Amino acid sequence: LRMILIGPPGAGKGTQAPKIKERFSCCHLATGDMLRSQVAKKTPLGREAKKIMDQGGLVSDDIVIGMIKEELENNKECQGGFILDGFPRTVPQAEGLDAMLKERGQTLQHAVELQIDDALLVARITGRLIHPASGRSYHTTFNPPKQAMKDDVTGEPLIQRSDDNAEALKKRLVTYHQQTSPVVGYYQKNGIWKGLDASQQPGEVWKNMLDILEGKK
Numbered sequence: 001l002r003m004i005l006i007g008p009p010g011a012g013k014g015t016q017a018p019k020i021k022e023r024f025s026c027c028h029l030a031t032g033d034m035l036r037s038q039v040a041k042k043t044p045l046g047r048e049a050k051k052i053m054d055q056g057g058l059v060s061d062d063i064v065i066g067m068i069k070e071e072l073e074n075n076k077e078c079q080g081g082f083i084l085d086g087f088p089r090t091v092p093q094a095e096g097l098d099a100m101l102k103e104r105g106q107t108l109q110h111a112v113e114l115q116i117d118d119a120l121l122v123a124r125i126t127g128r129l130i131h132p133a134s135g136r137s138y139h140t141t142f143n144p145p146k147q148a149m150k151d152d153v154t155g156e157p158l159i160q161r162s163d164d165n166a167e168a169l170k171k172r173l174v175t176y177h178q179q180t181s182p183v184v185g186y187y188q189k190n191g192i193w194k195g196l197d198a199s200q201q202p203g204e205v206w207k208n209m210l211d212i213l214e215g216k217k
């Protein structure tokens with residue numbers, strides 16, 4: 001499987017991607033998770049990225065294209081294919097991905113857009129909790145962990161992302177509509193785009209996702 005997931009902050013990319021990974025035995029590459037791991041390690045890139053992320057802007061195209069390229073080349077899990085979550089987020093990133101795949105003699109099979117009104121995203125984002133090491137996400141109301149503030153798998157503490165507040169979300173949405181919406185047009189033109197109603201329950205979204213990936217929709 002070779003696919004990308006496009007959608008605004010809180011649409012459910014990080015919720016659906018692990019299920020796709022498990023079902024199709026491929027890698028799940030989330031540029032946001034990779035950047036947050038650099039932030040946690042306080043690398044020079046991490047320090048720079050944190051400022052941009054907390055303000056809802058985008059890290060430079062070259063940096064994220066380089067991160068994806070490195071993973072596709074070296075991550076063994078990617079031999080079975082990949083799901084890209086949060087990448088490409090600009091048209092130059094989409095072009096960079098095409099160039100990378102061309103070198104490998106591959107093409108993208110699916111570009112799935114998780115469609116949802118901005119108004120529904122505030123509650124999703126402000127209630128989200130994450131397990132930093134794995135990137136697993138929960139929600140205080142919509143998907144509570146078994147034990148309060150603890151990861152179901154490891155029992156380790158859950159935290160709130162520093163960009164998960166109403167103010168930063170507003171800026172992330174502006175960035176999305178200005179810079180990432182054109183990516184939808186890019187894949188509509190090349191014929192692999194499919195839209196999916198992401199306002200439904202997670203289980204319904206998953207069912208529709210499978211229909212798309214198995215060619216039933």
Ligand code: AP5
Nearest residue numbers: 009010011012013014015031032059086124128138139202
């Ligand atoms: P990134 O980490 O990609 O953040 P994002 O795009 O804002 O997306 P989110 O992770 O917020 O949302 P999601 O769709 O994964 O939602 P989730 O499934 O967790 O990027 C962060 C930052 O890094 C960017 O702002 C940018 O600065 C930088 N960056 C990253 N990639 C970059 C790139 N390519 N180029 C440049 N810069 C880049 O769900 C959200 C919540 O809702 C959860 O609590 C979940 O439990 C709940 N939920 C999920 N589905 C449902 C449902 N169906 N019903 C009810 N609740 C649900």
Ligand code: ZN
Nearest residue numbers: 013014030032
């Ligand atoms: Zn995410």
